[in-house]
Amino acid sequence: xxxxxxxxxxxxxxxxxxxxxxxxxxxxxxxxxxxxxxxxxxxxxxxxxxxxxxxxxxxxxxxxxxxxxxxxxxxxxxxxxxxxxxxxxxxxxxxxxxxxxxxxxxxxxxxx
Amino acid sequence: xxxxxxxxxxxxxxxxxxxxxxxxxxxxxxxxxxxxxxxxxxxxxxxxxxxxxxxxxxxxxxxxxxxxxxxxxxxxxxxxxxxxxxxxxxxxxxxxxxxxxxxxxxxxxxxxx
Numbered sequence: 001x002x003x004x005x006x007x008x009x010x011x012x013x014x015x016x017x018x019x020x021x022x023x024x025x026x027x028x029x030x031x032x033x034x035x036x037x038x039x040x041x042x043x044x045x046x047x048x049x050x051x052x053x054x055x056x057x058x059x060x061x062x063x064x065x066x067x068x069x070x071x072x073x074x075x076x077x078x079x080x081x082x083x084x085x086x087x088x089x090x091x092x093x094x095x096x097x098x099x100x101x102x103x104x105x106x107x108x109x110x111x112x
Numbered sequence: 113x114x115x116x117x118x119x120x121x122x123x124x125x126x127x128x129x130x131x132x133x134x135x136x137x138x139x140x141x142x143x144x145x146x147x148x149x150x151x152x153x154x155x156x157x158x159x160x161x162x163x164x165x166x167x168x169x170x171x172x173x174x175x176x177x178x179x180x181x182x183x184x185x186x187x188x189x190x191x192x193x194x195x196x197x198x199x200x201x202x203x204x205x206x207x208x209x210x211x212x213x214x215x216x217x218x219x220x221x222x223x224x225x
Binding site: 004032034041042043044045046049089091093094098099100102103104105 | 116143145152153154155156157160162170202204209211212213214216217218219
């Protein structure tokens with residue numbers, strides 16, 4: 001079945017460092033891809049999305065490009081802040097469009 | 113506009129006890145979902161509903177039951193709790209055909225002793 005694999009965390013960075021969180025997927029057909037963020041004690045929030053190959057999703061300085069050839073959707077940010085500390089989830093929508101399949105999550109800790 | 117709310121926020125049960133988690137949304141969303149979140153495993157879908165009176169199994173449905181008697185409410189029941197059901201439970205809702213735009217509740221932390 002469809003699945004999402006993320007790099008294991010935690011990821012610890014200093015403020016203003018460059019961030020990459022790897023995400024690869026296995027799916028039948030052409031799913032839409034998403035990144036969600038979960039701040040401490042809260043539910044998940046949609047961060048960005050891409051619905052077809054070569055699309056780039058972006059929001060709050062974060063970017064991810066839908067790479068069909070490598071089945072990847074890596075999350076990047078040029079300069080992280082302490083406030084970016086959170087758990088980040090990569091996800092895809094199933095063929096029928098009704099459900100999301102999540103990766104295991106990657107914890108990011110940014111130190112001042 | 114409260115969004116998605118979950119009741120209770122915390123609960124401790126003994127093995128074999130039963131309980132119901134309540135999810136309510138005021139956005140007139142058709143689809144509702146129950147997930148569990150465990151360390152290192154991300155979110156796993158337990159059950160979901162695409163409309164009032166309809167429910168379907170997700171990835172990990174065993175040991176849980178659900179009901180969607182009203183469009184705005186989605187109940188998750190544990191008939192006989194087990195320690196393996198210790199987890200954080202999240203409810204989410206969305207408009208039909210937009211799985212990416214799921215609005216999540218704040219979660220319920222359940223411990224089964």
